[in-house]
Amino acid sequence: MNLSALDLNLLVALDALLREVSVSRAADRIGLSQPATSHALRRLREVMGDPLLVRAGARMELTPRAEALREPLAAALAQVQSLFAEEGFDPATSRRQFTAMIPDVCTSILLPGLVHRLEAEAPHVRLKLAPFRAPGMMTPDFARALDFIVGYQAHDFPGFHRQRLYVDSDVLAVRNGRAGARRLSTIEGFLAARHVAVVSRGETIDPIDAWLTGLGLKRDVVLTTPTYLQALEAAARTDLVAFVPSRLIAAAGRDMGLRRVEPPLDTGHDEQDLLHPARLNADPASIWIRSLVLEIGRGQA
Numbered sequence: 001m002n003l004s005a006l007d008l009n010l011l012v013a014l015d016a017l018l019r020e021v022s023v024s025r026a027a028d029r030i031g032l033s034q035p036a037t038s039h040a041l042r043r044l045r046e047v048m049g050d051p052l053l054v055r056a057g058a059r060m061e062l063t064p065r066a067e068a069l070r071e072p073l074a075a076a077l078a079q080v081q082s083l084f085a086e087e088g089f090d091p092a093t094s095r096r097q098f099t100a101m102i103p104d105v106c107t108s109i110l111l112p113g114l115v116h117r118l119e120a121e122a123p124h125v126r127l128k129l130a131p132f133r134a135p136g137m138m139t140p141d142f143a144r145a146l147d148f149i150v151g152y153q154a155h156d157f158p159g160f161h162r163q164r165l166y167v168d169s170d171v172l173a174v175r176n177g178r179a180g181a182r183r184l185s186t187i188e189g190f191l192a193a194r195h196v197a198v199v200s201r202g203e204t205i206d207p208i209d210a211w212l213t214g215l216g217l218k219r220d221v222v223l224t225t226p227t228y229l230q231a232l233e234a235a236a237r238t239d240l241v242a243f244v245p246s247r248l249i250a251a252a253g254r255d256m257g258l259r260r261v262e263p264p265l266d267t268g269h270d271e272q273d274l275l276h277p278a279r280l281n282a283d284p285a286s287i288w289i290r291s292l293v294l295e296i297g298r299g300q301a
Helices: 009-020 023-030 034-048 064-083 104-121 140-144 187-192 207-214 228-237 246-256 284-297
Strands: 053-056 059-062 097-101 126-129 148-151 160-175 194-198 220-225 241-245 258-261 269-277
Touching: 009 023, 009 034, 009 064, 023 034, 059 064, 064 140, 104 126, 104 228, 104 246, 104 284, 148 284, 160 228, 160 246, 160 284, 194 228, 220 228, 228 241, 228 246, 228 258, 241 246, 246 258, 269 284
Parallel strands: 097 126, 097 148, 194 220, 194 241
Antiparallel strands: 053 059, 148 269, 160 241, 160 258, 160 269
């Protein structure tokens, strides 16, 4: 192939088409009209000698050649982009948007401080939170869109480097004025209470219940929610007991009318890591935003 005869903008269009498998969605992704994107697809078919996208009933599918191009093309475009990246990064003038994936258990701990720092130091920078996905639900396209992840399953995200963000411990959350709260610190009181469990998307059991099963114990779970904040809301309005990280209670408990009670069992540590794609190791903007998250997570800001 004669590269001098190839419009390299076609590669950007090809990357969008391979990611979206749709001409209309690819057009939205790269800011072109649908006719212009259709024209780019025709040119790509001519250049590649392959239809790339083919009709399969009511939807489009990638050809085997197109499927094989997805990862190498994304990596090549990332390398080309790095050639023209700015040497430095000025938070005060940057208009960069960062996309992060943060579990709800960490949002109350990290977001207020992070937003405050962004407003003070980088007023034009934007932060977008992506819906949290368990490692088993991560796709290559979704992973490429992320600048950083906060999570406790750090070893399960391939292609990401990690740093320890903070270490926490678990406590019980109950509403202020709940009768018998002190008794929850005994095994008998704990097992007699009615509990709310947290089973996140992609998981099948609350980690606390898996741990209790290993000890031959079982608590009385009467409500299961997908997020810790929903569990706290339930505990704040009922006599249910929520087993949550202590820093979450410190960050959100007072406003919700909750108090902490020490559990009768030591559940060990709740470890949260900060992860970033290997391709952003030396990116000045990525280094800057990660430093802010680390300072806030470690209580240094």
